[in-house]
Amino acid sequence: MPKEMISMYRTRSVWTRARPVAGGFHQVVASQVTTRVVPHIGAVSRREWNALVGPDAFYTTHGWLDGLRHSFGNDPVVLAEDHAGRLLGGVPTWPGETDPSDLFDLTRMLPGLHIPAEGWLWLGPRRGTQNALVGPAPGTRPILGPLLDRTLALARSRGLDGVVMPYLPSRYALLLAAAHPRARALLHSADTLLPIPQGGLEAYLAKLGRRDRHRRRRELRDLSRSGAQTAWRPFTPDLQDTAVRLITQNRARYGGTPDESWMRRSIAAQRAVGVLDDAYASVVTRDDSPVAIAILYGCGDRLHARYFGFDYARHQPAGEYFVALYQTPLQHAAKAGYRHYHLGISAWPSKIRRGAELVPQAAVILPVNGTVCSDDQAAEHNAQAVRAWRAIAPGRPHAYGPAWSDWVSQDTES
Incomplete structure (x- = not known):
């Protein structure tokens, strides 16, 4: 050594x-x-x-x-x-x-x-x-x-x-x-930090400006018309292969490696040490097949968005990113006791339009x-x-x- x-x-x-102690620290x-x-x-x-x-x-x-x-x-x-x-x-x-x-x-x-x-x-x-x-x-x-x-x-x-x-x-x-x-x-x-209102998605939308609120509702309608469905669930082992495949496609699209082993190794390590015990999956499906997934981590009263994946090989995006990372988590996070949502360090204007603070x-x-x-x-x-x-x-x-x-x-x- x-x-x-x-x-x-x-x-x-x-x-x-x-x-x-009373009045401060001693x-x-x-x-x-x-x-x-x-x-x-x-x-x-x-x-x-x-x-x-x-x-x-x-x-x-x-x-x-x-x-x-x-x-x-x-x-x-x-x-x-x-x-x-x-x-x-x-x-x-x-x-x-x-x-x-x-x-x-x-x-x-x-x-x-x-x-x-x-x-x-x-x-x-x-x-x-x-x-x-x-x-x-x-x-x-x-x-x-x-x-x-x-x-x-x-x-x-x-x-x-x-x-x-x-x-x-x-x-x-x-x-x-x-x-x-x-x-x-x-x-x-x-x-970027987004407050999570206790009233869930509707309370979140109500706090947005009129134009931004109409746009967010249109995203939900467009996704519904595409036949997609959303789910919020613990990130359990049965989702691992889907997550690895979709997240790797997203990383490759934006300059990352197309090799799935990197993501597979990361998820396996996180599960081994217990990090995924408090992780969630926000999943979008079409025809009963997952086309998008976001993985988020809970810690105290904070939720952290970390990974997003989409099946670019088989589908064209129809707003799944925004629904998986915003609307679906905000519908469910408050019920689990989360009050603050960390969205990360990219796409700042888009996140600001959705109510985030820099x-x-x-x-x-x-x-x-x-x-x-x-x-x-x-x-x-x-x-x-x-x-x-x-x-x-x-x-x-x-x-x-x-x-x-x-x-x-x-x-x-x-």
Whole structure:
């Protein structure tokens, strides 16, 4: 085993264990933080890790990370512990990759800053586009410096240029960047979040503007006229072959691999570690044959859309995407206790027209030496990014939630 996997890297930092009391949190214990690298998430207690995962952090749960391990192999995890070995927080790592999507190419993610695309240690789950910090909020802040130091040491030991944690919501990105004087938080994307009304689909439609509401009802009518039927059900093993076939067709259509083994391996791994215990399938059928499927994951009061597939080899689309990913889940999700629906980082205008809110995401970048840009350059980049995102839907105030105010001070045109 490489030394980096077994060595202990100790840093002096005061971590305060907090417990809730009337009126806020009370500091009760201070101790030295120790950081170390373990070879994979399987070396960490599932119970201890998940106890530190927030309600909006499904893709950093132990189960999701363990599913990735079963699919793609071991990725090291950096841990922060107290002197007694109790877990205080952690951050997964992975080597990054290039693919046609450019989702993990810093040069394309942050144009104008001239950041090299390669040479970075990536933090967060492999190919994660909705990242979060793992730690005992509000006691997270004091452990972030030691965690960053340890990830930076890991990057240095591999001859890399530094570390990057992308796709972080504002509060996480600003907190992490503040933990190191050379780190920079740079806006580069936006998640889409749709509130799930308790009244189901009709309550959702009632909240839309008149034109958008008429369009959504027309989508339902058009699908009904095509003879299609919809179903909402747990994602059980009998659906696996259909899901693999249809999702692979969709991925191939948009530049992904036509090889079904990738998707088959991923689903098998997720079922093995229990991730699919809380997964749903939104299925559209024609003539009793599935033509479209969406796979969604439940975590707390949040629902996460992850995969969509369609039988392009045999059928022409007739609105199945929108019904499978919007109308059908919204009809059923509230009954299961879900209140927030994460739709992902693509097709923003279409999702906004369907009532979604944009949630800003930033990358925190920390080189081994120096900085990727000055404070002034970071502020200017973020100001331009805010203006660009606001231009996507200028007449739809619902599209911009309170998290954008975290960057308002940098937007000179606000």
